Amino acid sequence: MTAQVIDGKAVARQVREDVAKGVEQLVAGGGTAPGLATVLIGDDPASEVYVRNKRRSCVAAGMQDLHRHLPGDVGQAEAAALIDELAADPAVSGILLQLPTPAHLDSESLLARIPAEKDVDGLTTANAGLLAQGRSGLRPCTPSGVMALLDQYDVPLQGVEAVVVGRSVLVGKPMAQLLLERHATVTICHSRTRDLAEVCRRADVLVVAAGIPGLVGPDAVKPGATVIDVGIHRGEEGLHGDVDTAAVAEVAGLVTPVPGGVGPMTIAMLLANTLIAAKAQQGRSD
Amino acid sequence: MTAQVIDGKAVARQVREDVAKGVEQLVAGGGTAPGLATVLIGDDPASEVYVRNKRRSCVAAGMQDLHRHLPGDVGQAEAAALIDELAADPAVSGILLQLPTPAHLDSESLLARIPAEKDVDGLTTANAGLLAQGRSGLRPCTPSGVMALLDQYDVPLQGVEAVVVGRSVLVGKPMAQLLLERHATVTICHSRTRDLAEVCRRADVLVVAAGIPGLVGPDAVKPGATVIDVGIHRGEEGLHGDVDTAAVAEVAGLVTPVPGGVGPMTIAMLLANTLIAAKAQQGRSD
Numbered sequence: 001m002t003a004q005v006i007d008g009k010a011v012a013r014q015v016r017e018d019v020a021k022g023v024e025q026l027v028a029g030g031g032t033a034p035g036l037a038t039v040l041i042g043d044d045p046a047s048e049v050y051v052r053n054k055r056r057s058c059v060a061a062g063m064q065d066l067h068r069h070l071p072g073d074v075g076q077a078e079a080a081a082l083i084d085e086l087a088a089d090p091a092v093s094g095i096l097l098q099l100p101t102p103a104h105l106d107s108e109s110l111l112a113r114i115p116a117e118k119d120v121d122g123l124t125t126a127n128a129g130l131l132a133q134g135r136s137g138l139r140p141c142t143p144s145g146v147m148a149l150l151d152q153y154d155v156p157l158q159g160v161e162a163v164v165v166g167r168s169v170l171v172g173k174p175m176a177q178l179l180l181e182r183h184a185t186v187t188i189c190h191s192r193t194r195d196l197a198e199v200c201r202r203a204d205v206l207v208v209a210a211g212i213p214g215l216v217g218p219d220a221v222k223p224g225a226t227v228i229d230v231g232i233h234r235g236e237e238g239l240h241g242d243v244d245t246a247a248v249a250e251v252a253g254l255v256t257p258v259p260g261g262v263g264p265m266t267i268a269m270l271l272a273n274t275l276i277a278a279k280a281q282q283g284r285s286d
Numbered sequence: 287m288t289a290q291v292i293d294g295k296a297v298a299r300q301v302r303e304d305v306a307k308g309v310e311q312l313v314a315g316g317g318t319a320p321g322l323a324t325v326l327i328g329d330d331p332a333s334e335v336y337v338r339n340k341r342r343s344c345v346a347a348g349m350q351d352l353h354r355h356l357p358g359d360v361g362q363a364e365a366a367a368l369i370d371e372l373a374a375d376p377a378v379s380g381i382l383l384q385l386p387t388p389a390h391l392d393s394e395s396l397l398a399r400i401p402a403e404k405d406v407d408g409l410t411t412a413n414a415g416l417l418a419q420g421r422s423g424l425r426p427c428t429p430s431g432v433m434a435l436l437d438q439y440d441v442p443l444q445g446v447e448a449v450v451v452g453r454s455v456l457v458g459k460p461m462a463q464l465l466l467e468r469h470a471t472v473t474i475c476h477s478r479t480r481d482l483a484e485v486c487r488r489a490d491v492l493v494v495a496a497g498i499p500g501l502v503g504p505d506a507v508k509p510g511a512t513v514i515d516v517g518i519h520r521g522e523e524g525l526h527g528d529v530d531t532a533a534v535a536e537v538a539g540l541v542t543p544v545p546g547g548v549g550p551m552t553i554a555m556l557l558a559n560t561l562i563a564a565k566a567q568q569g570r571s572d
Contacts, residue, residue, distance in 0.1 A: 129415025132463075133455045159478045161485075167466060169419045177418075180453060180474055185485060187473040188466055192445045199447075199471060 003227075003249040004153075006256045011152045012145075012264035016061055019271045023062040026279060034093040034278030035064035036120065036270075037086045041079060042072030042102045051098050057267050063274060066092055072102050079105055083113040093278035094120030096270065117280060120273040123170065131177050138273050143175040145265025146207060146228050147182070153254060155205060155226050157182040163203035165189045165196070165216065165242070171209040171230055179205070196220065208242040217244045224253040230262050289513075289535040290439075292542045297438045298431075298550035302347055305557045309348040312565060320379040320564030321350035322406065322556075323372045327365060328358030328388045337384050343553050349560060352378055358388050365391055369399040379564035380406030382556065403566060406559040409456065417463050424559050429461040431551025432493060432514050433468070439540060441491060441512050443468040449489035451475045451482065451502065451528070457495040457516055465491070482506065494528040503530045510539040516548050 027033050036058045040051045055065045068086070070079060079101075086092045095118045101107040116126035122140035130137030150157065162184035166172035172188060180186045189199050190210075200206055200220035208216050209230035221227055231242030241258035249255050256262055313319050322344045326337045341351045354372070356365060365387075372378045381404045387393040402412035408426035416423030436443065448470035452458035458474065466472045475485050476496075486492055486506035494502045495516035507513055517528030527544035535541050542548055 125415035125419055125421065126412065127415070128418040129411035129413070132414040132418040132459060133411055135411065159480045161480075173418060173466075176474075180459075180476075183476070183478040185473065185475055185479040187471065188462075189471050190466075190469070192469040193471040194445045194447075 003252040003255045005249070006149055006153055006228075006254060006261055008149060008256060008261040008264045011149055012268040014152070015148060015265070015268035015272055016057065019268070019275050020061045022275045022279075026275070026282070026284065027062070029284070031282045031284060032091070032278070033062055033064050034274045035066045035091045036274045037066040037068060037089075037092045037095045039068050039070070039082065039086070039095065039097045041070045041074060041098070041105065044100075047098050047100075054096065054267055054270060057271055058274070061271050061275075063093075063271070064091065074105075076105055076109075079110055080113055083110055087113065087115050087118060090281070092118065093281060094118050094270075094274040096121050118277060120270055120277055122174070122273065128169070128174070131174055134181060138277060139178065139269075140170060140174045141266045141269040141273065142171050142209075142230060142262065143178050144269040144272075145262055146175060146230065147178050148265060148269065149228065149256065149262065150205065150226070153226075155254065157184045157205065159183060159185070160204035161185050161187070161202050162205040162207070163187045163189060163200050164207045164209065165200065166209035166211065166230075168209065168211075175207055175209065175230075179207075210242050212242055213240060214244045215242045216248065218247045218251045221248050221251045223251055225251075226254040227252045227256070228262060229256050229258050232258055232263060289538040289541045291535070292435055292439055292514075292540060292547055294435060294542060294547040294550045297435055298554040300438070301434060301551070301554035301558055302343065305554070305561050306347045308561045308565075312561070312568070312570065313348070315570070317568045317570060318377070318564070319348055319350050320560045321352045321377045322380045322382065322560045323352040323354060323375075323378045325354050325356070325368065325372070325381065325383045327356045327360060327384070327391065330386075333384050333386075340382065340553055340556060343557055344560070347557050347561075349379075349557070350377065360391075362391055362395075365396055366399055369396055373399065373401050373404060376567070378404065379567060380404050380556075380560040382407050404563060406556055406563055408460070408559065414455070414460070417460055420467060424563060425464065425555075426456060426460045427552045427555040427559065428457050428495075428516060428548065429464050430555040430558070431548055432461060432516065433464050434551060434555065435514065435542065435548065436491065436512070439512075441540065443470045443491065445469060445471070446490035447471050447473070447488050448491040448493070449473045449475060449486050450493045450495065451486065452495035452497065452516070454495065454497075461493055461495065461516075465493075496528050498528055499526060500530045501528045502534065504533045504537045507534050507537045509537055511537075512540040513538045513542070514548060515542050515544050518544055518549060 122138045127137045162179040197220040207228045213233040229241035229243040408424045413423045448465040453476045483506040493514045499519040515527035515529040
């Protein structure tokens with residue numbers, strides 16, 4: 001293996017520590033500790049684990065845990081009313097609706113009730129529009145986390161060729177916008193792309209968020225490239241990503257492992273967004 | 287010259303005729319003729335010409351011309367009140383604020399008052415978010431016009447390499463989204479792109495919206511490619527675009543002229559958007 005391996009855990013720890021310091025300073029300066037309202041509907045075990053991790057991280061960063069739990073058979077109107085209550089509550093800096101919601105609920109219309117300035121997941125249409133138009137707003141956590149990794153490892157972006165594999169609303173599309181904002185020449189690939197390996201081989205920075213295990217191998221990587229793997233899949237031999245990391249590491253210059261690469265960044269960026277939201281709401285510019 | 291030349295005037299005429307038929311059908315079916323409220327602030331001569339053309343085209347398509355003119359020294363609050371009045375008026379299907387507005391006004395905040403469903407220019411942040419997330423909404427006129435030209439000339443898009451030169455909020459960025467929606471592999475270039483000609487040569491479909499006269503020459507074009515020129519510049523020898531069309535036409539398979547290519551499509555797509563908006567507001571799905 002020749003590539004350097006990105007330590008996502010260490011970068012995430014650094015981001016969390018910076019957020020914790022920012023919270024301290026906000027409170028020391030007369031502000032209020034940011035409050036994160038995680039909203040869990042029903043009892044899906046995986047969702048419970050995710051929400052518990054977010055709440056713990058929020059408390060560890062000195063923020064207020066304003067978690068709310070609704071029963072799985074709650075009606076649309078009642079769920080909407082909760083979002084509206086949190087939207088109006090000045091103690092709530094950020095609202096995170098844990099997805100998926102039970103099938104009988106319209107999660108899109110619930111998400112649409114979250115005000116852009118409290119949308120710490122960065123997933124509402126309003127924040128997607130702000131990102132698309134290059135205006136300030138809350139950015140989606142996973143792509144922001146990738147940017148933080150690239151910055152932490154001093155990966156140059158201006159003028160380089162960046163290729164994003166995958167065009168999801170959660171990752172691929174906002175990822176492309178963030179790389180474009182940093183003046184990369186950006187290509188977006190997807191399932192209809194004709195010769196994926198050929199396009200990927202152009203990339204100085206390759207971000208793979210296709211959701212297909214082992215999709216990208218060494219034939220798709222330019223020597224010395226930075227390869228970021230957003231995929232995460234549970235296989236017989238543990239977790240692995242969209243990239244065949246062991247083989248790619250013989251060609252690439254810098255790679256993320258799975259687990260321990262992009263994964264730990266998502267919650268860290270959620271905390272960072274919650275702090276940004278709280279400061280904006282309390283009239284303290286970032 | 288070997289390339290076929292796209293006849294933007296003919297395609298625009300066809301779109302206008304289709305819109306006029308759609309208006310007739312809407313009215314025949316008991317609906318109301320769409321109303322377009324162009325808003326002109328001040329007396330900029332170029333803006334007056336643009337607005338006059340839009341109003342004429344609107345009337346020619348059987349729509350109501352609901353033009354409003356404010357003096358150049360109008361205050362922000364008064365201009366905002368006019369937008370709010372038009373937003374609330376059921377006779378107004380679409381609102382078009384002619385840009386630029388006088389320098390003392392905040393045009394961004396005026397645009398933000400236009401409801402997404404009446405934003406027939408497709409330029410508000412709300413519609414940019416809908417486009418970015420692949421949801422239905424009103425699309426910006428110029429990029430939509432390019433798509434209409436590509437479709438009229440049966441240019442395949444799925445799986446092809448499309449390159450967009452320029453990343454403006456008005457053209458480049460939405461253009462990339464529209465091409466992606468049609469399953470092209472899309473690359474966005476800009477002023478920081480290292481070897482522009484090399485990147486452009488990959489394109490099966492090349493859309494140039496950089497605002498730089500003659501930026502793209504034959505060295506940047508793959509043989510047989512479709513080259514769409516969104517630029518328009520007034521030179522000593524008349525109008526010309528971002529593409530050196532005469533030279534490029536020796537290499538490309540299909541090219542747009544300037545004038546008479548993309549230009550005529552913009553007003554045609556504005557009319558199409560106004561009809562879409564009117565039908566949606568009157569509860570008639572498209």
